[in-house]
Amino acid sequence: MRTYFLAVYTLWQREVVRFFRQKSRVIGAVAPPLVFWFLIGSGLDSSFHVAPSSGGLDYFRFFFPGTVLLIVLFTSIFSTISIIEDRREGFLQSVLVAPIPRSSLVLGDTLGGTTIAMLQGAAFMLLSPAAGIHFTPYSFALTVLFLFLTSFSLTALGFILAWQLDSVQGFHAIMNLLLMPMWLLSGALFPVEGSPLWLHRMMQVNPLTYGIDGLRHGFYMTGTQHSLRLFPLSDCLAAVCLFGAATFVGALWVSGRR
Amino acid sequence: MPEPIVLISNLSYAYPSSSGPGRLALKSIDLSVEKGEIFGFLGPNGSGKTTLFRILSTYFLPEAGQIRVLGLEMRRHIQEIRRNIGVVFQYPSLDLKLTASENLRHQGHLYGLYGGLLTQRMARLLDLLELSERSGERIENFSGGMRRRLEIAKCLLHRPQMLLLDEPSTGLDPGARRNLWSLLKNLNQNEGVTILLTTHLMEEADQLDRIALLNHGQLVKVDAPAALKKTIGGDVVRISASEAASSSLLTDIRAKFGGEPVLLDGLIHLEIKNGHQFIPQLVEAFPGRIEAVSLGKPTLEDVFIHYTGQAFWEKTGQA
Structure with a gap:
């Protein structure tokens, strides 16, 4: 048991340390969403009209949780990309022949990516006063909980994808064809209500919709924008936990295959 | 007579491919390596020696056939075998963003070592491999020879009974190569570590106790280099x-x-x-x-030609 967690700890630590030694990764995960937030926010702010009950919600505030999720998506997915190259000529080779269960590798790597994604998301959240978002201790804790759950699920999803791929190019294709659409259809960029029915249905089965909704529960708790939250908090929590469990089990399963 | 440290019987391996079973990389290999030997797999690219290395190092799982390492059946006792072997990869398994010490520490943790014992072994190995002075530097600044030395240090932390090395001389200049060999011989003679390696270099193969000639996934001949040459x-x-x-x-x-x-x-x-x-x-x-x-x-190259009717350096596809 002790050796199991020693392995998890060391793999987690390695992920976090190597991340901070790569400045381009630190900047690369935060800067693009920040620019998106500013540019898209500036462009759409004047034409953005949600339900009147939202009480003068501006687009910067609306798009804020979506930007956090985008940072989490970029960071957690890209933290798993190293698996692809590491397997052929890097650190992963020695992990694969070490006397540890595969599950400790999956857990260590996933927690490492989760930590990095959470830290990046939290760094962006420092800007929340600028978007007119204020926290109570409870709403902050709730936001961090959803930050953790979405980071964990997306890192595990990245692990599943990276484990099976032989090239980084393939990973970028999946990023553009699967992950970005998932984010676009999560209600991050535009509200679910008011969209065509087919889109509405797709958004309802998208796990990230519940991630965004959960984050909004935290972010808007002290505001008046209740109407933007689609689902009860318990539903969001259940859906995101399920997503995390499913991706983690998936990661465990693929890791045993090669 | 004690059981050989490695006993391979009727081992075959095909790389998985999308269209059914792939090319056979190994075809019914039978082989044994005795404890304390310096044993090598010699073959051109595509001969299957790297595949054999990957299977023995537990990186790939064997499909058909039986492998016993240290008297243990591989599929059943894989973790026990892993605890007792050291694997030196051709492209060192180092994290370039970490320092030499950090790389060793992570490796130690993966083998259940920690605290004072780990620190002590790290210091000893850094010293033995002449890396002490640069232990706090990131690996990305290290030369190929230093990286290889660190990779070997990593694999000795848990005091393995057998060391497996994949093309250990690749990318080393002649001086670094000589140092590597004196280290390996020292480990073999003084600590009784069995050494198993792959090589495509004749002069390297000449120094080994026994070699297995491989070609197109088949075992051509196993013997001491001198004995092989004598057959011509x-x-x-x-x-x-x-x-x-x-x-x-x-x-x-x-x-x-x-x-x-x-x-x-x-x-x-x-x-x-x-x-x-x-x-x-x-x-x-x-x-x-x-x-x-x-x-x-006759050289080992002539031996290879004698048994296969082919030149050693002929292009034969992937490694």
Whole structure:
């Protein structure tokens, strides 16, 4: 048991340390969403009209949780990309022949990516006063909980994808064809209500919709924008936990295959 | 007699491919390695030696056939085997963003070592491999030789009984190569570590206790280098002629002198006893048709040619 967690700890630590030694990764995960937030926010702010009950919600505030999720998506997915190259000529080779269960590798790597994604998301959240978002201790804790759950699920999803791929190019294709659409259809960029029915249905089965909704529960708790939250908090929590469990089990399963 | 440290019987391996079973990389290999040996797999690219290395290092799981390492059946006791072997990869398994010490520490943790014991072993190995002074530097600044040394240090932390190395001399200059070999011999003689390696270098293979010649996934021959060379009768004569004339010359040599001359890479190879007496007769027999003749004792390359009828360096697809 002790050796199991020693392995998890060391793999987690390695992920976090190597991340901070790569400045381009630190900047690369935060800067693009920040620019998106500013540019898209500036462009759409004047034409953005949600339900009147939202009480003068501006687009910067609306798009804020979506930007956090985008940072989490970029960071957690890209933290798993190293698996692809590491397997052929890097650190992963020695992990694969070490006397540890595969599950400790999956857990260590996933927690490492989760930590990095959470830290990046939290760094962006420092800007929340600028978007007119204020926290109570409870709403902050709730936001961090959803930050953790979405980071964990997306890192595990990245692990599943990276484990099976032989090239980084393939990973970028999946990023553009699967992950970005998932984010676009999560209600991050535009509200679910008011969209065509087919889109509405797709958004309802998208796990990230519940991630965004959960984050909004935290972010808007002290505001008046209740109407933007689609689902009860318990539903969001259940859906995101399920997503995390499913991706983690998936990661465990693929890791045993090669 | 104790059980060999590695016992392979009837091992085959096919790389998985999308269209059913892939190319067979290994075809029913039977082999054993004794404890305390320095044993090598010698073969050209595509011979299967890297596949065999990956299976023995537990990186790939064997499909058909049986492998016992340290007396344990591999599929059933994989973790126990892993605890007792050290694996040195061709492309070192180091994290370039971490320092030498950090790389060692992570490795130690993966083998259940920590605290004072780990620190002590790290210090000893950094010292042994002459890396102490730069232990706090990131690996990305290290030369190929230093990286290889660190990779070996990593693999010795848990005091393995057997060390597996994949092409350990690749990318090393002659000085670094000599140092590596004196280290390996030292480990073998003083600590009794069994050493198993793959190589495509003849001069490296010459230093080993025994070698297994591999070609196209098959085991061609296993023996000590000297014994292998002895199987070739006497000398090897290499004859070069103009490109167009080579094959007709080969036919004429065979007709006149017998033996089994082989044409490889533009050179005619002929194994023969008393080569020094043969050469004058050869030159007399084909005036003007021979450009150069050389005489030598058989090398491992000649052994390879003898058993496979092919040149060692022929292009044979992927490694």
